Amino acid sequence: MSLYDDAVLVLKGYEGQEELRQAYLDHLAAHPDGMWKACHAGHITASALVIDPARERVLLTLHKKLRMWLQMGGHCEPQDSSVEAAALREATEESGIAGLTLLPGGPVRLDRHAIPAPCHWHLDVQYAVVAPPGAVQEISDESLDLRWFAYGEVADVADDSVVRLLEATRARL
Helix, strand or coil: CCHHHHHHHHHHHCCCCHHHHHHHHHHHHHCCCCCCCCCCCCEEEEEEEEECCCCCEEEEEEECCCCCEECEEEECCCCCCCHHHHHHHHHHHHHCCCCCEECCCCCCEEEEEECCCCCCEEEEEEEEEECCCCCCCCCCCCEEEEEEEEHHHHHHHECHHHHHHHHHHHHHC
C-alpha cells in the first residue's frame, strides 16, 4: 500500500473533527502529491507527543526555525510505510529516544496550520507515543533544546495546538 493510500485509509477511519478530517481527504483527492513537501498547496505531516513512562510529563522540542516548544514531527519521507510510521520515525529522530511505543487507536487528533511560503499548509496527523523506562533524550539538529514538562506546565510554554494535543492524549490515556 502506498503512503498516500495509507493516509486516506487512516483519515477515513479517524473519528472526530469531522470537518477538518474531510478537508484533509478533499485536499488529498485534489492533490495526488499531497503527502510531500513539494506540494505547495499544503501537505500531510506526521507528529507525535512523547509521554514519559509514568505518564506525568511530555517531551517538547524547542524548534530551531520556529523557536517554539512543539511536539516532535515533520514531513513524510518516501521510506515511510505509513503515516503512523512517519510519526514514529520523526519522534525517534527528534527526541533521540529509541523504543518509543505508539498509543493504540490511531491518530489522537488533526491540526492544520499555516506555514511560511512557498508552501501554505501543514495538515498534521498527530499521534502520541510513550517513552520506555530509563529513556534519555538527545537533541537533534532540528532542535535548540529538548525538555520534559509536567502536564500543567505545557500551557505556559507551548501554543494552543500543543495544549489541545495534550488534552486529547490525556483523554486517550
